Amino acid sequence: AEQSPDSGNVYTLASVREDLVRQEDTIIYGLIERAKFPSNPHTYDEEYAQIQGFCGSLVEFVVKNTEAIQAKAGRYKNPEENAFFPENLPPSIVPSYSFKQFLHPGAASININKSIWKMYFQELLPLVATSGDDGNYAQTAANDLSLLQAISRRIHYGKFVAEVKFRDAPQDYEPLIRAKDKEGLMKLLTFTSVEETVRKRVEKKAAVFGQEVSLDNEDDDEENHKFDPSVASSLYKNWVIPFTKEVQVEYLLRRLD
Numbered sequence: 001a002e003q004s005p006d007s008g009n010v011y012t013l014a015s016v017r018e019d020l021v022r023q024e025d026t027i028i029y030g031l032i033e034r035a036k037f038p039s040n041p042h043t044y045d046e047e048y049a050q051i052q053g054f055c056g057s058l059v060e061f062v063v064k065n066t067e068a069i070q071a072k073a074g075r076y077k078n079p080e081e082n083a084f085f086p087e088n089l090p091p092s093i094v095p096s097y098s099f100k101q102f103l104h105p106g107a108a109s110i111n112i113n114k115s116i117w118k119m120y121f122q123e124l125l126p127l128v129a130t131s132g133d134d135g136n137y138a139q140t141a142a143n144d145l146s147l148l149q150a151i152s153r154r155i156h157y158g159k160f161v162a163e164v165k166f167r168d169a170p171q172d173y174e175p176l177i178r179a180k181d182k183e184g185l186m187k188l189l190t191f192t193s194v195e196e197t198v199r200k201r202v203e204k205k206a207a208v209f210g211q212e213v214s215l216d217n218e219d220d221d222e223e224n225h226k227f228d229p230s231v232a233s234s235l236y237k238n239w240v241i242p243f244t245k246e247v248q249v250e251y252l253l254r255r256l257d
C-alpha cells in the first residue's frame, strides 16, 4: 500500500503470500456455500440437460455462458484470471484498465484449468456434497463456478509467486531454467514449513468460518460445523498447493524465453 503507483515492483514475496492468505477465505466460504446443496447429480449429467443448441451438462452450460458474459465485461483482461473454456471467448466490450505488466509474457500460455476441473468434479465434490437431489441445479452450478474460479485464481497466482522468487534470486533460478531442470526448480521454490502453516491455518479457518453462531453460551461442538474442516486442508494438501507449485515450475521454464 505504501508503494508509489509507478514503482513497477508492486509484488513482493510477503505481499503475494498475504494475498494467498486472503484467497483462503474465499475458497473456504465457497466450500461452505457448495456444501449447502446436496450432490445434485443432474447438474453434471449430459443426458439430463438436453439444452437446445448446446451439447453438454448443465454445469458446462452455466460455466460457458457465464464466462462469455464475464469476458465481455472484461474479466479476463486481468492477468490473475484464467477461463475454464478459453476457446472462443468473446472479446471485452468495455474500456480497459491498464493492468501493470508484472509477469513475463509467457504467463498467458499457462492455464491448468482442465486439471483443476477434473480434480474438482472427480475428487473434491464427493467430499463436499452429501448425496441427494433437491432440484437446485442452477444454484448448484453457480456455486460450483464461483468455487472453481476461486481455486483457479489461487493456483494460477503461482505465476506471481514465481516471478517474485525469480526477481529475488535470478542467479539461483537461471541455471536451472536453462537446464530445464524441473526437479531442481521444484526444490528451489519449495518452503515446506510455509506449506505446513498454510494447511494448518486453512483447517483452523474452516472450523471457525463453518461454526454455527448462537447467542447462547453453549459450546459450539463439532456437530455444529456446516462443513468438515479437514476437507479444506485435504484440498490444500492434495491439490491446491501441488497445482500452485506446478504453475510456478511451468512459469519459470518459460521465464527466459
Ligand SMILES: O=C(O)C(=O)C[C@]1(C(=O)O)C=C[C@@H](O)C=C1
Residues within 6 Å of the ligand: 017, 020, 161, 189, 190, 191, 192, 194, 195, 198, 240, 241, 242, 244, 245
Ligand atoms: O509461499 C510460497 O512460497 C509459495 O510458493 C506458495 C506455496 C503454497 O501453495 O501455499 C507453494 C509452495 C511453497 O512450498 C509454499 C507455499
